[in-house]
Amino acid sequence: MAVPKIKTDAAEARIAALQVPEGGGWITAARGDALSRLRAIGLPGRRDEYWKYTQPDSLIAPEAIRAAVFENDEGPMFADIDRLKVVFVDGVFDADASDDLAQAGLEIERLETAGQADIHWAKDLYGVLESHGQTPVQRPLAALNTGFARDGVIIRATGKAVKPVNLVYLHESDSSDAILHHCIKLEKGADLTILENGPAAARFNKVMEVDIAEGAAFHHVRTQGRDHERRAVTHVFARLGAESTFKSFTVTVNGMLTRNECVIELTGDDAIAHVAGAVVGDGDFLHDDTVFITHDAQRCESRQVFKKVLRNGATGVFQGKILVKKDAQKTDGYQISQALLLDEDAQFYAKPELEIYADDVICSHGSTSGAIDDEALFYLRSRGIPESEAQDLLVLAFLAEAIEEIEDSAIANDILARLEGWLGRRRR
Amino acid sequence: MAALDETQVKEGVDQDTVDAVASMAGKYKYGWATEIEMDYAPKGVNEDIVRLISGKNGEPEWMTEWRLGAFARWKEMTEPTWAMVNYPKIDYQDQYYYASPKSMADKPKSLDDVDPKLLETYKKLGIPLKEQMILAGVEGAESAPAEGRKVAVDAVFDSVSVGTTFQAELAKAGVIFCSISEAIREHPELVRKYLGSVVPVTDNFFATLNSAVFSDGSFVYVPPGVRCPMELSTYFRINAENTGQFERTLIIADKGSYVSYLEGCTAPQRDINQLHAAVVELVALEDAEIKYSTVQNWYPGDENGKGGIYNFVTKRADCRGDRSKVMWTQVETGSAVTWKYPSCILRGDDSQGEFYSIAITNNMQQADTGTKMIHLGKRTKSRIVSKGISAGRAQNTYRGQVTMHPRAKDSRNYTQCDSLLIGGNCGAHTVPYIEVRNNSSRVEHEATTSKVDDDQLFYCRSRGMDEEEAVALVVNGFCKEVLQALPMEFAMEAQQLVAISLEGSVG
Numbered sequence: 001m002a003v004p005k006i007k008t009d010a011a012e013a014r015i016a017a018l019q020v021p022e023g024g025g026w027i028t029a030a031r032g033d034a035l036s037r038l039r040a041i042g043l044p045g046r047r048d049e050y051w052k053y054t055q056p057d058s059l060i061a062p063e064a065i066r067a068a069v070f071e072n073d074e075g076p077m078f079a080d081i082d083r084l085k086v087v088f089v090d091g092v093f094d095a096d097a098s099d100d101l102a103q104a105g106l107e108i109e110r111l112e113t114a115g116q117a118d119i120h121w122a123k124d125l126y127g128v129l130e131s132h133g134q135t136p137v138q139r140p141l142a143a144l145n146t147g148f149a150r151d152g153v154i155i156r157a158t159g160k161a162v163k164p165v166n167l168v169y170l171h172e173s174d175s176s177d178a179i180l181h182h183c184i185k186l187e188k189g190a191d192l193t194i195l196e197n198g199p200a201a202a203r204f205n206k207v208m209e210v211d212i213a214e215g216a217a218f219h220h221v222r223t224q225g226r227d228h229e230r231r232a233v234t235h236v237f238a239r240l241g242a243e244s245t246f247k248s249f250t251v252t253v254n255g256m257l258t259r260n261e262c263v264i265e266l267t268g269d270d271a272i273a274h275v276a277g278a279v280v281g282d283g284d285f286l287h288d289d290t291v292f293i294t295h296d297a298q299r300c301e302s303r304q305v306f307k308k309v310l311r312n313g314a315t316g317v318f319q320g321k322i323l324v325k326k327d328a329q330k331t332d333g334y335q336i337s338q339a340l341l342l343d344e345d346a347q348f349y350a351k352p353e354l355e356i357y358a359d360d361v362i363c364s365h366g367s368t369s370g371a372i373d374d375e376a377l378f379y380l381r382s383r384g385i386p387e388s389e390a391q392d393l394l395v396l397a398f399l400a401e402a403i404e405e406i407e408d409s410a411i412a413n414d415i416l417a418r419l420e421g422w423l424g425r426r427r428r
Numbered sequence: 429m430a431a432l433d434e435t436q437v438k439e440g441v442d443q444d445t446v447d448a449v450a451s452m453a454g455k456y457k458y459g460w461a462t463e464i465e466m467d468y469a470p471k472g473v474n475e476d477i478v479r480l481i482s483g484k485n486g487e488p489e490w491m492t493e494w495r496l497g498a499f500a501r502w503k504e505m506t507e508p509t510w511a512m513v514n515y516p517k518i519d520y521q522d523q524y525y526y527a528s529p530k531s532m533a534d535k536p537k538s539l540d541d542v543d544p545k546l547l548e549t550y551k552k553l554g555i556p557l558k559e560q561m562i563l564a565g566v567e568g569a570e571s572a573p574a575e576g577r578k579v580a581v582d583a584v585f586d587s588v589s590v591g592t593t594f595q596a597e598l599a600k601a602g603v604i605f606c607s608i609s610e611a612i613r614e615h616p617e618l619v620r621k622y623l624g625s626v627v628p629v630t631d632n633f634f635a636t637l638n639s640a641v642f643s644d645g646s647f648v649y650v651p652p653g654v655r656c657p658m659e660l661s662t663y664f665r666i667n668a669e670n671t672g673q674f675e676r677t678l679i680i681a682d683k684g685s686y687v688s689y690l691e692g693c694t695a696p697q698r699d700i701n702q703l704h705a706a707v708v709e710l711v712a713l714e715d716a717e718i719k720y721s722t723v724q725n726w727y728p729g730d731e732n733g734k735g736g737i738y739n740f741v742t743k744r745a746d747c748r749g750d751r752s753k754v755m756w757t758q759v760e761t762g763s764a765v766t767w768k769y770p771s772c773i774l775r776g777d778d779s780q781g782e783f784y785s786i787a788i789t790n791n792m793q794q795a796d797t798g799t800k801m802i803h804l805g806k807r808t809k810s811r812i813v814s815k816g817i818s819a820g821r822a823q824n825t826y827r828g829q830v831t832m833h834p835r836a837k838d839s840r841n842y843t844q845c846d847s848l849l850i851g852g853n854c855g856a857h858t859v860p861y862i863e864v865r866n867n868s869s870r871v872e873h874e875a876t877t878s879k880v881d882d883d884q885l886f887y888c889r890s891r892g893m894d895e896e897e898a899v900a901l902v903v904n905g906f907c908k909e910v911l912q913a914l915p916m917e918f919a920m921e922a923q924q925l926v927a928i929s930l931e932g933s934v935g
Binding site: 049053326329339341342343344346347348349350351353354355356357358359360361362363364365366367368369370371 | 510512834847849851852853854855856857858859860861862863864865866867868869870871872873874875876877
């Protein structure tokens with residue numbers, strides 16, 4: 001079917017406003033291919049089925065809409081955790097604020113420098129998983145990212161990493177429009193945790209490609225910053241080998257528009273993939289979690305756990321899919337999406353899909369939406385807890401199932417404490 | 429059925445289940461054809477054909493214009509491609525849009541005049557003799573006492589209604605039950621008011637085509653406060669080759685009335701795919717209730733997917749009045765390709781919509797079916813229970829939508845869809861859309877390929893049952909609930925489905 005002109009026109013307009021980074025080595029070809037992909041499929045339009053509940057307009061426009069920098073009076077995220085910091089300010093690497101990459105105990109480079117080499121292992125990863133992830137559903141904003149990203153991190157882990165790598169995204173300019181692309185490769189048996197935090201820019205487009213070899217374990221925890229006006233579209237593309245593990249958790253509070261796509265392919269037997277998210281939205285806020293998990297090997301397990309607390313017109317979107325290919329027997333797939341609507345103006349849209357071609361599987365999904373349980377509220381109040389506090393307690397209890405997906409208890413506690421703080425601050 | 433015999437069946441799937449599915453798919457009981465002289469309209473569809481169909485039905489000018497408007501619109505539309513079904517491109521000009529038995533040109537006066545082939549057809553389809561006399565259009569048979577329970581039948585043979593039974597008795601209660609062509613002639617005020625008011629002419633490709641070329645179908649009007657004294661049914665039979673059937677059904681339940689309506693369908697076994705694009709519109713006014721049950725058993729094609737009916741149907745109910753209620757029950761076992769979403773628009777406050785479905789696909793069958801529950805009124809309730817069973821190389825998709833409008837305060841939806849796969853070459857898919865735009869409503873959606881409700885299991889187990897027993901009880905009870913939603917008249921066909929144990933769906 002021909003691509004509607006409105007989509008290709010949007011792509012051309014966006015491309016015209018960008019510059020392909022100069023001076024690349026191996027990466028030049030990868031960028032060229034991505035650009036061709038983007039031109040062929042165009043940018044998402046309002047009538048795209050995959051963008052049914054989220055208007056892509058502000059994400060695809062040639063210019064980013066200005067977003068005021070939020071005065072954050074809190075201490076930095078993950079401050080108590082021994083970590084290697086890599087800082088980007090409005091999408092630009094900040095060497096002074098970052099830790100010494102040479103001290104990391106693992107191979108870590110910047111995309112800008114790695115891309116200039118003639119030969120690099122990242123050639124087999126950069127844009128490869130993204131390109132593969134374009135079927136059966138197109139993800140044009142990820143192709144755009146591959147074509148135009150100047151920087152990002154390139155990491156290769158061979159054993160257990162000594163400490164997590166923390167990608168910090170600071171937002172300092174009202175009009176910044178950042179594109180970052182990370183490639184992470186976990187060799188056989190490797191173990192790595194990536195922490196991400198911060199609003200990044202007025203508009204942020206990020207892609208992370210993760211290749212996880214046999215027996216390796218990848219952990220990912222991110223908080224998306226508290227700037228009210230920021231917009232972001234992010235993609236995680238992961239390929240899992242046999243007996244490997246992928247666990248990703250995201251907490252989002254504030255932000256006008258967030259679209260987090262996660263595209264996972266289980267290609268080796270007995271692999272495990274968990275994707276979870278906790279969202280607290282208030283006011284002019286739209287948060288979209290779009291997850292696509294493909295089971296292409298036997299006895300794999302996948303979990304999607306998404307919880308959204310919404311009020312004052314905040315909108316939550318969940319599009320989750322489990323695709324079980326014909327030979328992926330003994331698949332165990334589970335998906336839950338729940339929304340707690342705190343007032344009459346909040347909205348929740350869910351499209352939890354199953355597509356199953358193997359007969360010996362256990363796959364299920366659940367989706368619920370509703371107001372806070374009056375009886376639970378009454379119970380707490382009858383124990384002398386003021387109503388607003390009782391409500392917060394119930395909100396935290398509601399989010400708990402998602403937060404439990406974080407394996408590291410120190411990180412989980414940090415996030416929980418902040419959530420409590422944010423809810424408490426609102427109360428005052 | 430060789431294909432299934434060779435299939436590795438998952439452990440835990442009961443042999444009875446496999447046999448039942450195999451027996452249902454292996455032989456199609458209604459695959460014979462009636463050799464009868466037919467009147468055909470020329471092949472293809474254009475304005476002249478639309479006028480011709482309208483002329484054959486003796487329609488007034490407004491109706492012809494309505495059809496032409498739909499046809500003009502249809503020419504601008506494209507066939508939808510979003511459903512999870514694949515079929516070769518349909519040549520809409522390579523089939524007949526109107527076919528009627530020649531003997532129906534003059535209404536037969538007595539049994540001797542009725543074409544014996546038509547009589548034989550209905551006898552073979554299992555319609556009781558008394559009804560058969562009436563079905564074949566014999567005048568006076570209405571007064572003959574019916575045997576057993578009364579069910580009024582409208583029988584549609586290809587493009588025409590060959591007869592409607594018990595019309596006189598129904599008329600005594602004020603109920604109008606006739607073919608839609610007769611209704612357009614005899615009750616234009618009702619038809620004009622309601623036709624296209626639930627499924628607009630512009631609704632979708634197939635509904636618009638139907639609006640242009642529908643030839644016959646059934647019409648029901650139940651006046652205020654009347655509980656329809658008997659069940660009404662329509663039996664659709666496609667017989668002619670290369671002929672599309674486009675029936676149109678319109679049911680209006682006026683304030684405080686009740687009607688139960690049954691629909692059955694079969695077609696001969698042919699190598700060429702045939703198109704069936706129906707539109708069903710239900711209107712329930714204040715406190716009215718409509719129960720609509722379907723056993724869809726169109727010819728599904730052979731094991732290799734040769735032949736079979738393309739069943740592209742638009743069914744929608746408008747719960748227009750407060751406290752109105754519509755219940756859709758469907759058992760889908762036939763058709764090569766099914767594209768069907770019986771829906772409810774819950775417009776009136778406190779109105780209720782229910783959808784119970786069992787869809788079985790085997791061999792090369794493809795079904796993309798489900799429902800839409802659009803909650804507009806306050807305190808509206810809906811319940812969706814869908815069971816999909818897929819075997820052979822079939823694909824079975826549940827596609828549904830639940831929307832809570834901001835105005836639909838304190839509404840409630842519960843959805844459960846379960847899928848069972850038998851053999852490793854089929855597929856089962858679930859595509860629900862959930863849209864919640866107020867917080868006082870509760871929406872719950874559950875879909876599984878293997879689990880029964882844990883709470884129910886736990887309850888049974890806490891009463892001392894072992895897991896197997898508990899699962900059997902829960903699944904059995906649940907399946908019965910769906911089947912019990914069917915009126916008694918469909919019990920015979922439903923029996924076959926009861927034989928299909930769902931035990932294997934528990935992992």
